[in-house]
Amino acid sequence: xxxxxxxxxxxxxxxxxxxxxxxxxxxxxxxxxxxxxxxxxxxxxxxxxxxxxxxxxxxxxxxxxxxxxxxxxxxxxxxxxxxxxxxxxxxxxxxxxxxxxxxxxxxxxxxxxxxxxxxxxxxxxxxxxxxxxxxxxxxxxxxxxxxxxxxxxxxxxxxxxxxxxxxxxxxxxxxxxxxxxxxxxxxxxxxxxxxxxxxxxxxxxxxxxxxxxxxxxxxxxxxxxxxxxxxxxxxxxxxxxxxxxxxxxxxxxxxxxxxxxxxxxxxxxxxxxxxxxxxxxxxxxxxxxxxxxxxxxxxxxxxxxx
Numbered sequence: 001x002x003x004x005x006x007x008x009x010x011x012x013x014x015x016x017x018x019x020x021x022x023x024x025x026x027x028x029x030x031x032x033x034x035x036x037x038x039x040x041x042x043x044x045x046x047x048x049x050x051x052x053x054x055x056x057x058x059x060x061x062x063x064x065x066x067x068x069x070x071x072x073x074x075x076x077x078x079x080x081x082x083x084x085x086x087x088x089x090x091x092x093x094x095x096x097x098x099x100x101x102x103x104x105x106x107x108x109x110x111x112x113x114x115x116x117x118x119x120x121x122x123x124x125x126x127x128x129x130x131x132x133x134x135x136x137x138x139x140x141x142x143x144x145x146x147x148x149x150x151x152x153x154x155x156x157x158x159x160x161x162x163x164x165x166x167x168x169x170x171x172x173x174x175x176x177x178x179x180x181x182x183x184x185x186x187x188x189x190x191x192x193x194x195x196x197x198x199x200x201x202x203x204x205x206x207x208x209x210x211x212x213x214x215x216x217x218x219x220x221x222x223x224x225x226x227x228x229x230x231x232x233x234x235x236x237x238x239x240x241x242x243x244x245x246x247x248x249x250x251x252x253x254x255x256x257x258x259x260x261x262x263x264x265x266x267x268x269x270x271x272x273x274x275x276x277x278x279x280x281x282x283x284x285x286x287x288x289x290x291x292x293x294x295x296x297x298x299x300x301x302x303x304x305x306x
Contacts, residue, residue: 074102074103074137075102075104075158075236076100076101076127076136077100077102077135077136077137078098078099078125078135079134079135079136079137080097080099080133080134080135081098081099081100081136082095082098082131082132082133083117083120083129083291084132094291095117095120096290096292097292098121098124098134098293100293102268103268104235105268106268106270107262107269107271107281108284109270109271109272109273109281109284109285109286110122110125110273110285110286110288111279111285111288112287112288116290116291117291118273118288120291122238122272125238126155127143130143138154138158139154139158158236159237160228160232160234160236160237160238161239161240162222162237162238162239164242164244166245168225169213170213172212172213173209173210173211174205174209174210174211174216175193175196177213177225177228178196178227178228179192179193185232196209196227197209199227199231200224200227202227203257205220205223205224205227208220208224218247219246219253222242222250223254226242226254226257236267236268237261237267237268237269238270239269239271241273241275242254242255243255243273243275243278244275255278258271259281282299283299283300284296284299285297
């Protein structure tokens with residue numbers, strides 16, 4: 001999906017009152033100042049994980065993260081899903097008979113080498129594309145039966161996207177990029193600004209809100225992308241190689257942030273990657289190769305690994 005298509009998706013108008021109900025119930029993050037370092041970050045603004053314990057500010061669990069009435073029903077379900085591309089006179093199956101269920105509160109890692117079909121799978125998990133055969137359900141609704149405007153509305157409420165290439169709008173400053181989803185939902189400017197400032201604070205970029213993407217390092221841009229993904233407080237965060245363009249220390253910061261977001265807020269985190277190191281954060285790992293799921297591994301997070 002191109003950046004233009006993503007922007008068009010964001011432009012679908014949502015219900016502002018419902019959005020703000022969700023935002024007002026969102027978690028209260030806490031950020032202790034502690035300098036670190038990142039890719040071209042020179043170490044001046046990487047903060048400690050914003051879930052550090054504090055005697056004055058408690059981390060609250062967000063009611064907005066729970067959306068399913070029946071905990072036994074998956075948030076996302078793929079049943080015998082195929083994705084077939086026509087290449088001249090030849091058909092190429094990027095995905096072959098995928099069956100997968102993702103439940104609320106999981107930290108799911110989809111792991112596979114280049115060309116395995118994981119990016120195609122990501123587009124289907126994010127409901128950015130439709131299957132050639134089979135069925136994709138989002139919150140128990142068959143996405144192929146929804147009008148694009150309705151699908152975009154539901155997707156916009158439920159899924160926050162983080163991309164390897166960041167996909168920031170180059171002509172918008174940091175604040176503008178973060179509040180972009182809220183502006184497309186016609187949120188009140190003052191409420192959108194307050195939400196943007198709140199999110200930039202928790203990712204440690206309050207002093208960068210007027211900077212353009214070209215004035216930020218790779219690590220800073222990824223943190224802007226994370227803040228944008230949380231703008232409407234979606235229950236699902238879908239990340240495509242979120243550390244792929246980052247140095248090791250900044251990548252670890254990003255993964256630790258997402259892991260704590262999962263642990264403390266109950267967010268459902270889905271990461272599509274080829275990086276084996278990310279597996280240590282997962283509660284479940286889906287191994288994919290040649291368009292097919294090889295195996296699914298249940299895991300228990302081991303704190304000593306992190």
